Amino acid sequence: MKTLKNTLFILLATVVFSACSSDDDNPTPVNEEEVITTLTATLTPAAGGTTITLKTQDLDGDGPNVPVVTVSSPLAINTTYNGSLELLNETESPAESINEEIEEEDDEHQFFYQATNAIASFSYLDFDGDSNPVGLEFTVTTAATAGSGNIIITLRHEPSKDASGVSDGDITNAGGETDIQAVFPVTIQ
Amino acid sequence: MKYYVMILCFLFFNITQSQNCNSSLYGEIHDFHDGTTISNATIFIENLNKYTTSDIDGKFSVSNLCDGQITIVVSHLSCETKRLDILIKGETFHTINLEHHIEELNEVEVKGNANSKLTKTAQETLLKTETIERYSSLNLGDALKQVSGVSSINTGSSIVKPVINGLHSSRIIVMTNGVRLQDQDWGIEHAPNIDLNTAGSITVLKGANALAYGGDAIGGVIVIEPSKIRLNDSLYGKTIISGHTNGKGYSLNSSLIKTYQKGWYLGAQASMKRFGDFETPDYNLTNTGLNSKGFSINGGYKTFEQGFNVNYSYLDSEIAILRASHIGNIEDLVNAINSPQPIVINDFSYDIDAPKQEVTHQILKTSFYKRFKNFGRFEIQYDFQNNQRYEYDVRRDSDDKDKPAVDLTLKTHTLKTNLKLDAKSNFTYNLGINAGYQNNFADSSTGIRRLIPDYDKYDLGAFIISNYRINNDVHLDFGIRYDFNQIDAKKYYLTSRWEERGYDVDFNDIVIEDLGTQLLTNPKYEYHNISASTGVSYKINDKNSLIFNYGLSNRAPNPSELFSDGLHHSAARIELGDLRIQKETSNRVSGTYNYKNKGLSLNFEAFYNHINDYIFIEPTGTEYTNRGAFPVWSYKQTNAALYGIDLTANYDFSKQWFFKNKSSYIKGNDLSENEDLIDIPSLKTVNILGYSNEKWLHFNTELQSELVFRQNEYPDNNFEVYIPTTDEMVEVDISTTPSTYHLLHLQSNITLDLSEKTDLNIGVNITNIMNTSYRENLNRLRYFADDLGRNIMLQLKLNY
Numbered sequence: 001m002k003t004l005k006n007t008l009f010i011l012l013a014t015v016v017f018s019a020c021s022s023d024d025d026n027p028t029p030v031n032e033e034e035v036i037t038t039l040t041a042t043l044t045p046a047a048g049g050t051t052i053t054l055k056t057q058d059l060d061g062d063g064p065n066v067p068v069v070t071v072s073s074p075l076a077i078n079t080t081y082n083g084s085l086e087l088l089n090e091t092e093s094p095a096e097s098i099n100e101e102i103e104e105e106d107d108e109h110q111f112f113y114q115a116t117n118a119i120a121s122f123s124y125l126d127f128d129g130d131s132n133p134v135g136l137e138f139t140v141t142t143a144a145t146a147g148s149g150n151i152i153i154t155l156r157h158e159p160s161k162d163a164s165g166v167s168d169g170d171i172t173n174a175g176g177e178t179d180i181q182a183v184f185p186v187t188i189q
Numbered sequence: 190m191k192y193y194v195m196i197l198c199f200l201f202f203n204i205t206q207s208q209n210c211n212s213s214l215y216g217e218i219h220d221f222h223d224g225t226t227i228s229n230a231t232i233f234i235e236n237l238n239k240y241t242t243s244d245i246d247g248k249f250s251v252s253n254l255c256d257g258q259i260t261i262v263v264s265h266l267s268c269e270t271k272r273l274d275i276l277i278k279g280e281t282f283h284t285i286n287l288e289h290h291i292e293e294l295n296e297v298e299v300k301g302n303a304n305s306k307l308t309k310t311a312q313e314t315l316l317k318t319e320t321i322e323r324y325s326s327l328n329l330g331d332a333l334k335q336v337s338g339v340s341s342i343n344t345g346s347s348i349v350k351p352v353i354n355g356l357h358s359s360r361i362i363v364m365t366n367g368v369r370l371q372d373q374d375w376g377i378e379h380a381p382n383i384d385l386n387t388a389g390s391i392t393v394l395k396g397a398n399a400l401a402y403g404g405d406a407i408g409g410v411i412v413i414e415p416s417k418i419r420l421n422d423s424l425y426g427k428t429i430i431s432g433h434t435n436g437k438g439y440s441l442n443s444s445l446i447k448t449y450q451k452g453w454y455l456g457a458q459a460s461m462k463r464f465g466d467f468e469t470p471d472y473n474l475t476n477t478g479l480n481s482k483g484f485s486i487n488g489g490y491k492t493f494e495q496g497f498n499v500n501y502s503y504l505d506s507e508i509a510i511l512r513a514s515h516i517g518n519i520e521d522l523v524n525a526i527n528s529p530q531p532i533v534i535n536d537f538s539y540d541i542d543a544p545k546q547e548v549t550h551q552i553l554k555t556s557f558y559k560r561f562k563n564f565g566r567f568e569i570q571y572d573f574q575n576n577q578r579y580e581y582d583v584r585r586d587s588d589d590k591d592k593p594a595v596d597l598t599l600k601t602h603t604l605k606t607n608l609k610l611d612a613k614s615n616f617t618y619n620l621g622i623n624a625g626y627q628n629n630f631a632d633s634s635t636g637i638r639r640l641i642p643d644y645d646k647y648d649l650g651a652f653i654i655s656n657y658r659i660n661n662d663v664h665l666d667f668g669i670r671y672d673f674n675q676i677d678a679k680k681y682y683l684t685s686r687w688e689e690r691g692y693d694v695d696f697n698d699i700v701i702e703d704l705g706t707q708l709l710t711n712p713k714y715e716y717h718n719i720s721a722s723t724g725v726s727y728k729i730n731d732k733n734s735l736i737f738n739y740g741l742s743n744r745a746p747n748p749s750e751l752f753s754d755g756l757h758h759s760a761a762r763i764e765l766g767d768l769r770i771q772k773e774t775s776n777r778v779s780g781t782y783n784y785k786n787k788g789l790s791l792n793f794e795a796f797y798n799h800i801n802d803y804i805f806i807e808p809t810g811t812e813y814t815n816r817g818a819f820p821v822w823s824y825k826q827t828n829a830a831l832y833g834i835d836l837t838a839n840y841d842f843s844k845q846w847f848f849k850n851k852s853s854y855i856k857g858n859d860l861s862e863n864e865d866l867i868d869i870p871s872l873k874t875v876n877i878l879g880y881s882n883e884k885w886l887h888f889n890t891e892l893q894s895e896l897v898f899r900q901n902e903y904p905d906n907n908f909e910v911y912i913p914t915t916d917e918m919v920e921v922d923i924s925t926t927p928s929t930y931h932l933l934h935l936q937s938n939i940t941l942d943l944s945e946k947t948d949l950n951i952g953v954n955i956t957n958i959m960n961t962s963y964r965e966n967l968n969r970l971r972y973f974a975d976d977l978g979r980n981i982m983l984q985l986k987l988n989y
Contacts, residue, residue, distance in 0.1 A: 026679060026701070026702065026709060027631070027633065027639075027642070027643045027679050027681070027709075028633045029633070029681050029704055029707050029709070030633045030635070030636065030637065030638050030639060030681070031636070032636070032637060032638050033589070033636030033637065034582075034584065034585060034594075034636070034637060035815075036815055037815065039815065056815060058814055058815045059706070060683050060684075060685040060686070060706065061683075061814065061815075062755060062756045062763060062814050062816075062819075063683040063685040063686050063689075063814075064685050064686055064689040064812055065685045066812075066813045067813060067814065067815050091706065098585070101585060101586040104586075105586065105587055108587070109585075112914070114913075114914055116916045150913065150916070152913040152914060154913075154914060156517075157517065157583070157585055158583070171914050175524075175532040175533065176517075176532075177515060177516050177517035177518075177521050177583065178516075178517030178518040178520060178521050178816055178817055179517055179585055179816065180815050180816060181518060181520070181815070181816060181817040181913060181914075182815065183913045
């Protein structure tokens, strides 16, 4: 019977103590780490001229606001541009560059460049340790005739870089999961 | 001749004893509960080897006793046998209380597995130890599917949530060893943290009629009880080892219990299981392994009149989730749906990589009970649960690989008391009060916005249930329960989301801090819920019986229905809770017809569950982010009806052969929109042909045919989306249900008696014998991969 009493006592004590230990601190806010808020493609004409930027910015990440897509000016026909990408997470302060992450693990990432209406073609300038393309650096060659269409930039995480056509920039068999996908309406003139 | 010698010896023995002994014992035997006297009880004086019986007034007397201690054993038909020491000094008077209600004997079961029903008038099904042991290396959800009307909603094959009559998650209460499980049960990917090896019996109660467990079990209650403790001096246990071909899995469970006749007992149990990647008939399911470890310690003291119990259990499960199911955007989902095989298939491995979850659940329970004469039984219990849940997503940066995406700690304290008044055998009352405190903490170091916020929750409940036995054939039940819940949360909203939801208009007063892009808010809710239940059981004759019941229950919205807010990776959808969601109310009526003849038994159950303000999630639009487009699914409320029938039939052709059928059919309607409800189990029928022969080493075998029909009634949630990489609009078919499938299973076992107390049971179970490829509607990974192919399991079970 003494054991019973002791057990009851311990039991009661636990309840009393645990009921008292609550704190009123506010939770710390979380800045989303996995979000890429901003992608900027800077296109510099190989032969010199005006630099063009394609930018998509979605400051609320997976929130309801749509990404703001801007294209600084039309592209010139029959021109080759050297392109480079900058990816940022601007929910953090200062903004975090995602480029480094991708460069460090370039074998697990690949950008894919596509254009509708055959307005442009693309090639890779940077490669991972296995000589597979990455796509932070690239070239764009515009069509010989004027027109308009979309340039689509997709970043896939853990794609099958060895699958058919993937190293040539064909996304069809790439698999993996999409980390970013931006659609830029452009004009070639 | 022998007879005469014995009598002679007896007489001689008595004479020699009585020479110095002239004391007497006068006794009266009473029923413990109501104090009535018990006639015709047998009183055996052990020292003297002498018998007598109690008379019509419960009185007895024994004369010619010597002074000193004697031991008597009192027994009576339908009573617990009682053994006690009495000190005789001259004329001694002693009152003896016997336990006269067979159903109450549960408490001090001496041997056997005579499990009594938990309720008199609810739809109740019991799974016994031998059935549970067959699923030793699987999940609670798998075992429960043996009950007609219970199905499961799965995420792969290792995360299995039970569905009772079409309802699951927060609409089901899981009680384990008297503790209401609190383990973030709102999530479809959150399976109950139960080690099936700790269960001695499992009872499924359909509907909310068992008010003692809670008032919000709109779907039903699952009651898991440990094995009964034997009350004799004994040391016993069992070990189960099993191996599986599919997933190259193995598991081990072992338990040992020491008991004393005086009532003390101590037991321990430990189990582990390990599986690698499972496989379908055609390919490996990459990253589907699991690693689970658990143990429990149980000790205490138990007699008919009083006792206590201290129990601690620990379970840690690490479960991998199909790699191909982690997708980035809707285009990936379209690719997955259109691809006949998962996008990622690697060689077999035991590795558990992201996406995965690791959950540790600990329960500490102490309880104490005492019976009072002519009154009833009082019980008080305190329990503490700690649930630590980590979920790991595939991260862009592999340096963050070991950083969880979800890190939730849920702590729950519950104190409850229960008083069962059973002094009158025709009227019993069961009343109880419970108080609980719960704290959820979401760690911010995940670097991913919280899935659900930090909150404190307080619960207070009180109930009274009465059972009236009109006669042996008719029982009436009536119960009422009141629950108060308060939830005090602190949640960050994206300012854009806050405005998009219109909360800036309706809930501006709960904002406590403005960080620019985020707002800290303090939502507080209070709920007062009344639930009620009534039922009648009527035994028409020895063969036919009927049960009718009605239950009213209310369920307060769970944290995900109120607060969820973010991208759900495996579903490629944005899920949004709503602060405006109210509680839902269920009115359920059901009837059961039971027929039992020599060879044939039939159990037919029907129910109609009308739910006002039924909370569900449905697509409400599309949002664009830098990852691409996502459908938005929002929690909403509607009026719904679920109704169906469950059938269990058993026919014994002979002592050896039997046939069994279990079928269930259910419909779910959204009454406001005049649509079908999503995730309703489809028509299923299971036919079993069994054979057993005691002479062949207790051989048992069963061939099972499981036929699951295509669900033809589902809401059309398909949507059109622009896919940039192919530059076209496509319809995303997330609604069309998988085809009808038929599976065959075989299970057989033999038992070798190794010694008087030791036996070895060897079992072989083959599931999906024909290696059929199929997908199940209620498996959330059905968009990505087929279900499991053939598995052969060998199980060795040693009882000692």
